Amino acid sequence: MANKKPDATELETEPNTTNPDPEITAGNGADADTDAMRAWAPAVPNPMEAFDFNTLRLPQDFDVHVGARQVLTTIDVRRPKGIEWVRTHPSPDFQRRLGLIEVPAGLYVVHQDLAPVLGGVVKPRLLVATITNNGVPILWPLREPGPDGRTDRYMTSENSAAARARDNWIRIVSNQHDPAYDVFEATAKMPEPAWPELDFAAWLQLGFSGRVVVSPGHPLMRALLTGAE
Secondary structure: OOOOOOOHHHHHHOOOOOOOOOOOOOOOOHHHHHHHHHHHOOOOOOOOOOOOHHHHOOOOOHHHHOOOOOOOOOOEEOOOOOOOOEEEOOOHHHEEEEEEEEEOOEEEEEOOOOHHHHHHHOEEEEEEEEEEOOOOEEEEEEEOOOOOOOOOHHHHHHHHHHHHOOOOOEEEEEEOOOOEEEEEEOOOOOOOOOOOOOOHHHHHHHHOOOOEEOOOOOHHHHHHHHOOO
């Protein structure tokens, strides 16, 4: 049986699979129209090309403008370093005599009722509010004479330096050849210290956070009394 030859109407309705959109093809004038539209449309400038980034520069006192201030979260309990100039608070309200225990984890303050139980492990220290020339507050633990009243030159020179620091910027350096601290007083004009707006109770709380022994059940008490690690 001979194959049927398609008539002209079937050829006209056959879908075009090679050119799905014959109106948008190269050579039918579309590129020319696009070029003409581009030539007519105004050029849109890039805003970043002529932007002056100097207008975005923040001032040095930006923190003042936004009302930011430093919030203290901790205070070190230590002797001033040899490279630090320090001042001690002139008010006697910013010093307190406490019993301290020194262990590898740091200094612990012990309730006065527990101190006799531990005997000589607890050392009396005078905690003095101190600030460095960089504005860093520290609690300076000063040694004091024991029950027998004995002192040494390290003790007396350190306490003398702390007393002098109430009115002057000082620096202490351990003298390896003479068992004492060499005390240096600043001769150049230095600004007065800016003390944190905290009472001394807040200083102590920040200095001994998590390191206060107030009951016999404290892990440090049990370790000291039983010899456990």
